[in-house]
Amino acid sequence: MAIVDDMVCFSLYSASRATTRAYTELLAPWQLTYTQYLVLVALWSEGDKPVREIGEMLQLDSGTLSPLLRRLEQKDFIERQRDDQDSRVVNVRLTPAGVSLRKELAHIPAQIACGTGLSDMENAKELLASLHRITASMQQIPAPDQASGQ
Amino acid sequence: MAIVDDMVCFSLYSASRATTRAYTELLAPWQLTYTQYLVLVALWSEGDKPVREIGEMLQLDSGTLSPLLRRLEQKDFIERQRDDQDSRVVNVRLTPAGVSLRKELAHIPAQIACGTGLSDMENAKELLASLHRITASMQQIPAPDQASGQ
């Protein structure tokens, strides 16, 4: 059983890397990474957002997001501005170029859909459920405790 | 359908990161990363191997493996030696410390098993099949071609 679980983890890791590579190839003409694409998807679907909310959506901290957003800003797809009310907050806003990129990249989900090799929706639902269950329960594993050797 | 596939990819990415974090926590007392652990698992189960074969097993290239193996060597878990017959090849061998680490880390798969939240073996099998299918078909997505827009 334990061996199977190690296999599940490795398969997860392999599948995730294969997926990232696929997105990277599709996004290459725009010089975008998969994570940068995820941020753009979040902004397209949810509108402008502060850094903290983007981080909550994608489960990324400022150590990842700050330099990533700087690069998206350099490419002129987003702008960052300190909030007027609370100047700790930095609001992220799509530029016109960032907005119009949505149509340019509209072909990507369909190409990825082929890549999932998921024939029917029923399989996809089960897979999603399994992945969500794993994500949730992996987060339960506690930091190793000096006292409880085991 | 396309949106679901984007969701599958993101869920994959999230589950994979959650899993890596879980391993990282469990491996923290030994200062090992998940990828370093994978290399050790490969050596424990298959015996000594040249770098190229480790790379084939884990789908990692020398750009990742060379520095990783250097760090495992510095921790005295492995040794590297140029092959006598073919001096392009570098053979990786477990040290006594690397061998005995296997027992020390024997508790980890069981703890990860809890983390997968997979109740029965049947679910695990289906999940494995889905992940392998995704890995295989994602590798089919071709590099974007200048000529064929779309």
Next chain:
DNA sequence: CGCAATTCAATTGTGCGCAACTTAAATTAT
């Protein structure tokens, strides 16, 4: 009000993942 605790973003540092390139050795072809 005044100060401690909290929150938010950025920075620093480490290691992985991967593309591109280098170097050296072995293989193949001529």
Next chain:
DNA sequence: ATAATTTAAGTTGCGCACAATTGAATTGCG
């Protein structure tokens, strides 16, 4: 035999993931 090709491992460079720290702003509590 030697030139061309291929193979193996290493190096460089970039971006992400994440822990730890910093600094500034805000909130909360006495």
